[in-house]
Amino acid sequence: MYTPKNIILIVILIFGTNSLLSQENIATKLGYPADSKLLIIHADDLGVSHSENIATFKAIEKGFVNSASIMMPTPWVLEAIAYAKANPDTHDFGLHLVLSSEWKHYKWGPVSSIDKVPSLIDENGYFHEACRTNLNLDEVETELKAQVNRAYAMGFEPTHLDTHMGCVLQTKELTELYLKIGQMYHLPVLVVKQLLTPELKNKYNVRGVVDYFYNLTPETYDKGTEAYYANVLENLKPGLSYFSIHTAYDSDEMKGMTIDHPDWGSEWRQKDFDYFTSKTCKELLEKENIKLVTWRQIKAVYY
Amino acid sequence: MYTPKNIILIVILIFGTNSLLSQENIATKLGYPADSKLLIIHADDLGVSHSENIATFKAIEKGFVNSASIMMPTPWVLEAIAYAKANPDTHDFGLHLVLSSEWKHYKWGPVSSIDKVPSLIDENGYFHEACRTNLNLDEVETELKAQVNRAYAMGFEPTHLDTHMGCVLQTKELTELYLKIGQMYHLPVLVVKQLLTPELKNKYNVRGVVDYFYNLTPETYDKGTEAYYANVLENLKPGLSYFSIHTAYDSDEMKGMTIDHPDWGSEWRQKDFDYFTSKTCKELLEKENIKLVTWRQIKAVYY
Numbered sequence: 001m002y003t004p005k006n007i008i009l010i011v012i013l014i015f016g017t018n019s020l021l022s023q024e025n026i027a028t029k030l031g032y033p034a035d036s037k038l039l040i041i042h043a044d045d046l047g048v049s050h051s052e053n054i055a056t057f058k059a060i061e062k063g064f065v066n067s068a069s070i071m072m073p074t075p076w077v078l079e080a081i082a083y084a085k086a087n088p089d090t091h092d093f094g095l096h097l098v099l100s101s102e103w104k105h106y107k108w109g110p111v112s113s114i115d116k117v118p119s120l121i122d123e124n125g126y127f128h129e130a131c132r133t134n135l136n137l138d139e140v141e142t143e144l145k146a147q148v149n150r151a152y153a154m155g156f157e158p159t160h161l162d163t164h165m166g167c168v169l170q171t172k173e174l175t176e177l178y179l180k181i182g183q184m185y186h187l188p189v190l191v192v193k194q195l196l197t198p199e200l201k202n203k204y205n206v207r208g209v210v211d212y213f214y215n216l217t218p219e220t221y222d223k224g225t226e227a228y229y230a231n232v233l234e235n236l237k238p239g240l241s242y243f244s245i246h247t248a249y250d251s252d253e254m255k256g257m258t259i260d261h262p263d264w265g266s267e268w269r270q271k272d273f274d275y276f277t278s279k280t281c282k283e284l285l286e287k288e289n290i291k292l293v294t295w296r297q298i299k300a301v302y303y
Numbered sequence: 304m305y306t307p308k309n310i311i312l313i314v315i316l317i318f319g320t321n322s323l324l325s326q327e328n329i330a331t332k333l334g335y336p337a338d339s340k341l342l343i344i345h346a347d348d349l350g351v352s353h354s355e356n357i358a359t360f361k362a363i364e365k366g367f368v369n370s371a372s373i374m375m376p377t378p379w380v381l382e383a384i385a386y387a388k389a390n391p392d393t394h395d396f397g398l399h400l401v402l403s404s405e406w407k408h409y410k411w412g413p414v415s416s417i418d419k420v421p422s423l424i425d426e427n428g429y430f431h432e433a434c435r436t437n438l439n440l441d442e443v444e445t446e447l448k449a450q451v452n453r454a455y456a457m458g459f460e461p462t463h464l465d466t467h468m469g470c471v472l473q474t475k476e477l478t479e480l481y482l483k484i485g486q487m488y489h490l491p492v493l494v495v496k497q498l499l500t501p502e503l504k505n506k507y508n509v510r511g512v513v514d515y516f517y518n519l520t521p522e523t524y525d526k527g528t529e530a531y532y533a534n535v536l537e538n539l540k541p542g543l544s545y546f547s548i549h550t551a552y553d554s555d556e557m558k559g560m561t562i563d564h565p566d567w568g569s570e571w572r573q574k575d576f577d578y579f580t581s582k583t584c585k586e587l588l589e590k591e592n593i594k595l596v597t598w599r600q601i602k603a604v605y606y
Binding site: 050078079252 | 381
């Protein structure tokens, strides 16, 4: 249900294949040579569980994760917000906009009042398990703004916006809404070059567009986490690349949370943690002369 | 903030000291000699965390916990409900009615739409941290009914009702509302003899009233969990006694959840688990000829 590859295919079908854009050179804007290999190593899902929080904090402090985003509707969000507020000037802390609650036994629902967003919830008042394309757009806008406003109300200024499970990229209308929210709050949004027509880019004044998006899929995971990431790092192209990863400890809490769902599950997340805190990863980043950059830097030059 | 001893004092002040009632003999109703020592060993807070859930399931299966109650607004409630539905005829599974969200970094809010219950929530839409006496009673009724209705809507029939942190016992009006909800759904409610005037008992037709309520307090905890429980068991009186305990594993999840709050904290709950799964406890229950009874049995004879 998660696979960004599918999302990319869906969006290419919607936008057409003429959406491969050239864009301004981000590297030179950030003070690097024009052909630099820039990389954001981004941990999704902060707030989702204590394990995800403490592993991600560790992966930021001792490893190479330099960007993360927080899910405002989740039970552990206050722990993530407290950490982000205590570390305001270093790495990225954005908002991982949420429209789904995908685990079997562990749930969350909207930040807004549930009677205002009936199309977004299931019979128990939680978000639906999977992304949906038939959501009421006004309700989506109400909820996404509520998530951003809640962050600011907590005294937390996000560095960027991105999307949990790609739910806001499921249709052209949802994608436009996502870009509009970014524009409204003057925040960079994670969007991949392939998914952006010139019209949308101009309409919502999108800057800091990601050239290459990478994440593990069940297929690549089966072949080995380390093999996948090493191969990507060894073949990284000039431009802005983005790793969407999930760092957590393979604890009882995570095993319980991800029960019956090995994809993006507890072991999966432990392996992401292991790789992005490893000496192997460190050496490869250095050997390939990869420049780790942040949304914070992109925001500073473009927003 | 939690201490039932304080609640008892408050309610005695409200109801007066003439509320010590004689009641029908529960022991004979349940088929035991009239002077039997009956005991419910009740684990609170099912649903609050994965650790609390799996430890309590274990304490039911391998230990002497014979009754538990589920917090409908909590993140892990579906895991607790699934277990209760898979084990429908054995131990108690009631509802632990919730009006508070007491931990620092880990939160939940109402089951009902938050714009319908403004007096129940904080600025982030969560329940208040502590019990409050100035809640709007209509909103409390809306929320408590929503919690019970949600349980039934999930196909789960609770055996009884009780109260998280005693929040519904903070005033006479709240107590009446709690008794009214029990009457409305034909469910036994946990209420201690001292807290019940004859008028309230008759008005809400309360049956199965607990004679003696026991729980660890910070003072008794400091003197040793095992010493406290052993002393209570050795001196149990004839009538219906009730242990309110909290069983969880002292895991990272629980340490994170109960951070800055050792009272009712992670180690505290591990010690409850350890005692109520111990050979010492088993032998003492046998030696003292204590009869473990359930709300299920009480419901069967009175409701």
